Every structure is written in C-alpha cells, then in structure tokens.
Amino acid sequence: MQNIINLKTYNKMDMEFTKNPGNLIFIGFMFIGIAVGMLFNVVAAATLIGMGAGFVARAIIVSKQYVGKENK
DSSP: OHHHHHHHHHHHHHHHHHHSHHHHHHHHHHHHHHHHHHHHTOHHHHHHHHHHHHHHHHHHHHHHHHHHHHTO
16 A cells, blocks of 8 residues: 555655756766767766756746746
8 A cells, every 4th residue: 555655655756856947958968968978978067057057948948937937
C-alpha cells in the first residue's frame, strides 16, 4: 500500500515539473551542451555553458508567464 502512495506522489511531482516548459528547456540546453562538448572534447565547459544558457532561457520564459498573470 505504501508503494502505491509513493507512486501517486511521484506522478504528481512529474506533472508539476513538466507543467512549466522552462524546466524542460533547461534540461534540453544542458543536454545540447553535453553533446557539443562530446563533439569537441570539452564536455565540462560545454555542459556549464549549456546550463547557463538554459537558466537564462528558463528565466525569460518564467518572467513572461508571470507578466501575463499580472495583467489578468
């Protein structure tokens, strides 16, 4: 019974995580950074650059979502 409750909690957490597209964009940028780093043999640096770009993109998306809510 405890496992069923935990699965429901995880499903709710997954839905909350994927509800905000900024979270998925951050992960996408991170993986793009990893892939580019593997191509040029600088994985650590490219991953950090991808994460930085992902944070900026996520901030832009989240700020646009909040601005839209203030006007309603």
